[in-house]
Amino acid sequence: MTNSWMNKARWTTAAAVAALVVAGAAVPASAATPTPSVVAPAAGRVDPAALRKALAGLPDDYVRGAMVKVTGRDGRWTGTAGEWTAPTEAEFAIGSVTKLFTSTVALQLVGEGRLSLDDTVQELLPGLLPDSFAPITVGQLLSHTSGLQKPRCARPGTPVEVVTSAVSCGTPAAPGTTVQYNGINTFVLGLAIEKVTGRTYAEELHDRVLRPLGLRHTRLPADDWAWAEGGLVSNASDLRHFTTALIRGGLLRPAERRLLFTTPSVPGANFSYGGLMSFRLDSGLVVWGKTGSNKGYTSGVFTTPDLDRVLVYSLLSTGKSADEELARIKGIAAAAFRGAER
Template sequence: MTNSRISRARWTAAIAAGAALVGVVGAGVPAAAAPAAVRAPVAGAGAPVSVPAHVAAHGHGRIDQGALRDALAGLPDDHVRGAMVRVVGRDGRWTGTAGAWTSADAPYAIGSVTKLYTGALALQLVGEGRLSLDDTVQEHLPGLLPASYAPITVGQLLSHSSGLQKPTCVRPGTPVEVVTSAVSCGTPTAPGTAVQYNGINYFVAGLVIEKVTGRPYATELRDRVLRPLGLRHTHLPADDWAWAEGGIVSTASDVTRFMQALMRGGLLRPAEQAALFRTPSIPDARFSYGGLMRTPAPGGGPVVWGKTGTNRGYTGGVFATPGLERVVVYSTLPTGKDADQELDRVLRIVGAGFKGYEERR
């Protein structure tokens, strides 16, 4: 298999891994109503778009602005109604929008990128000695999982190596109801033996955070991450049951600031910062103990760390080089007509964001 095909296969898996659990429950279960702040771009996702094709952009530095403009050109089309991309780094910055996405810093649902925030909270508690990556779910939440399940550690939850079965029976509800429904059918595999991306891991992680702190997850998120970093445009809507797994609404600039702080060590102590980039010693362990995903950038670019996310009609992500020389935040409004065409657009956008990095480092 050629490198380009390997890269495409990995990004196909990455996009699939980004779908918040609300996208797994099936067409028969409606997602929660979107907040007003994110409703307008999502409504009528499959309908014709009257917004004229355009690319609105501004930037400076040596980032490949031409490649980024080309990646957004032609939107809206039959497959993607609009897109946003923000690139920042040591050699400049660039922000662009196209199609139905008319404001570069409009709020949007970040979906499973939420998992990075949850992972950061868990690692903070580890650093404080209130939690350990080797602690088990059964210790902190007795009775949540069936008695027949083998012990599952916090580290296995965060790295998607818990062995919990795919959530084919999941139903919306409270976090406990979501987890209970998800494990009501199917059979788990042995924890710590394989990687299987599963949003239920982060529902359980959120519940562990609440049990250890004695406070709601949203409160811990606000006091430990949002307020200290000044993320004034980031919040967890009360009506989104994706919760600690995929419920956050934010903006491109806030996501950028969060990613920079997370990877620079602004949220974690040194030992936990190391765990943020450490993966389990099992085959294909591409998720770290902080939920970061390691993958080559599209088009032969550098190896980057980040996360994809899909919720409320948005598909996006954030990825960065290990030294934060380049951070790329993006989101698209796919129509749902052709997954391959939608993936092509994402690959073009993210690849353009990292284009030229290797040549100059």
């Protein structure tokens, strides 16, 4: 799956996951492994039996294989199943998990006084949106409450061309009144980052996040124009390290760190001003993170706010059923966070 932020199947899967909350180098496919391959031993309160059960039966008609990594103060477990026969630390396209990196850069600029949650797109990027559009703020872009319409008219091109084509048809909702998950929000954030810094998004991301954290396996391929919305490649350890540093405050000042868990006063809001999405498990536990799909991978990272348990997963999707894929993801999440409800 290429240029997947525009791909209908990806939008369907992402929307379904987001509504219930809750893809680099390809992993080679080969003969299926009959049972999950456990790479690291379990320790602490992590439930290895539940995790093995969540990965059982792969490959199937909907998921060819999977990689799961659970870490934190609660213990650790790493395993693979099905056609995921590469090392657990293989790189994969992370799709919309990229949004969380972009949101982090934007919040760093807020902390420096170079951006504000109340700055409008029209002020920052004059002429990008039609004159008839109501003012849309940075905070609304981050929390997916901008009202921007789904990008059914979007076409490949530069980030500006992606945005202008995406808003060329359809009618936006009133900003700040509804939650509508939309990758165009993050394209606009990427453009705003470039405007206020005078540097490319890739340069800002590298100097502000990737280099300081030593994320050697996280990069923005030049040929993936999903860009600030969904273009990054990473691996399990880099995603865990990034998420842990973000929530501990290693990337943001205290005021902006608080925004990671602050959602707007909009009915159904499940995205924070830090770009994190909340996901309530059947057990009642609420975890925070981000999902993404690109180039055949459906991936995500979720954590408890106290970092006692951190989950990174990536599935090799067949693209046949978003509902069945979502059911597998929910099973993995339930197993990964079992016992963390205390």
